[in-house]
Amino acid sequence: RKPLGFNVTISNFTPKPHTPFQWHSVATAELIRKQKLLQQEFRTIRGVKANFTDVRISAMEDFVGRGDRRLAAVIRHAWELGAGMDAWWESLDRAFAAWTQAIAASELTWKYRQVENGEWNVFGDAGSLQAEQTLNQPLPWDHLDSGIDKQWLKEDLQRALEAAIVPDCSFEGCSHCGVCGLDFGHNIVVPPPPIPAFQGQFVPNQERAQRMRVQFGKLGDMTLVSHLDLVRLFDRAVRRAAIPVSFTGGFHPGPRISIASALPLGASSLGEIVDFDLTEAMNPAEFQQKFGAQLPAEVPVFSVESIALNAPAATHAMEQAEYWIAVVPLFEEAETQPGGASDWHGWIRAVLEAESLWVEQTTKSGKQKSVNLRERLFELELLDRSIPGLRREQSLEDAVILRFVGSCRNDGILLRPEHLVQMLEQVTQQSFRLLHIHRCQLFLMDG
Ligand code: SF4
Structure with a gap:
């Protein structure tokens, strides 16, 4: 009897190369106009909340x-x-x-290609001289062969503007897009397999017999795998290893796999923690062997232990994290303040001796609040060794490695590596660049 609520998310269309809309460009004013029209209409429909992608994201x-x-x-x-x-x-x-500034520094504008090539007007006469000229301009990706004829794309654009439907060649006729031929082979329509008889809904096993706490690392190319993809990686690994993982209930049951803290993309780590709830108890050594065998070498599993089922999840028990970060000053040594060129020991002392170091932060609800970063920092020192597993790239040559321990709590009280750089910038009044983040370990409440 409760009224249903709906969330509707509307994304802006951004044209892509090798598609019929590759000649179009995004006009932010037009997107804003359309979003306003939709907003007005949605206001009259009860129970519907409309969300829109920010037009700046579409422009970028x-x-x-x-x-x-x-x-x-x-x-x-x-x-x-x-x-x-x-x-x-x-x-x-x-x-x-940053993008706006970078575009201006390159003496371009957001619309540089549109300005140079002329604007294609969707609502204008598609056969006009201006439209023809636009369509015949060479495109920056013309040298990449996707197999589709450019002429076919032009005609397909025309069909799209007329709202005509082109048959899906997986099931119906060929529209001669140019893909099939000697290079790419021919399209073979495979008849779909028979639909199996309905045997009842999948009932996920929600039993919880054991919780495994796993310590793992993320190194090399795997640092470029996002948090969400890492969750998927673990989901697939436990399935391949036939580990009896427990599921959540509700409309969208998911495996009970809980990573303590998301690592920023590109950051490496030797100290991550993930919890698995299992439907049947198993030996931690067997879990480690089976699970580890299904993971890439750059996601090593260091330890597996069975913990109490009612113990707080690692994500709630997190207190602090230890990071090693590679940082480089963005100023010439001559510009440094008295105290010596690249006076890292002095700068670190200044951070540690400061009673408070405040920054302004924007909360999720868009409010500004002042945060004392200093009270979130517990240890800071200069290290004279390199970050384990890190490829020494040219840009790391001048970098120093700093080790720090800071807050890392699920309630948002945390000290990110970027915050440490902000503190350094406050005490030195200079700029630094954060080149690499490496997390060494997470400290949980129970030690
Ligand atoms: S069958 Fe081949 S050539 Fe024809 S439309 Fe499909 S992909 Fe293009």
Whole structure:
């Protein structure tokens, strides 16, 4: 009897190369206009909450997705200005500001290709001279052969603008897109296998007989696997290893696999923790052998222990984390303050001796709040060794390795490596670049 509520998420269309819409570009003003129209309509429908992708994300996607070789300098500069490998929506203001600045520094504008090539008008006369000229311009990705004829894409664009339906050649007729031929072979329509008889809904086993706590690492290429993909990796590994993992209930049952803390993309680690709830008890050594055998070598399993089922999950028991980070100053030695060029010991002492170091942070609800980062830092020192498993790239030559222990709690009280750099910047009034993050261990409440 309760009224149902719906969440509707509406994404903006950003055209991609090798598709009929590759000649289009994103006009943020037009996207905003359409979002407003939809917002007005959704307001009149009860129980529906409409969410929209920020148009700045679409502008950045479009810029990167359809750029030419001049994009290389922009990407590099945007990265130098702080647009890292984090998802754009995590720090949208910072990323958008960095991209805007990088585009301006490269003497381009957000619309540089649109300005140079002329704008394709969807609602105009598709056969007009301007449209023809736009369609005949060489495109930056023309040298990449996806197999599809460019002429076919032009015609397909025309069909799309007329809202015509092109048959799916997996099941119906061929529209001669150019893919099939000597290079790519021919399309073979495989008849679908028979649909098996319905045998009842999948009933996930929700029994919980044992909890395994696993310590693992994330090294090398695996540092580029996102948190969500790591969860999928573990899900597949336990299934391949036939480990009896327990499932959650509800409409979308999922395996009870709980990683203590998400590691930033690109960061390496030797001290991650994941909990598995099992439907039947098994020997931890057997778990380690079976589970480890299904993982890539760059996700090593260090230890497995059986813990009490009612023990707090690792994600709730987290207190602190130890990091090793590679940092490099972004100023010439001549610019350093009295106290010596690259006076790392002095800078570290200044951070440790500071009673408070405040920064402004934006909460999830968009509010500003002041945070004293200093009270979240427990240990900080300079290390004279390199980060384990890290490839020594050219850019790490000048870097120093700092070790710190800081808060790492599930309630948001945490000290990220970026925060440590902010503290250094406050005490030195200079800029530093964070080159690499390595997490050594997570400290849980019960030790
Ligand atoms: S059958 Fe081959 S050539 Fe024809 S539309 Fe499909 S992919 Fe293109």
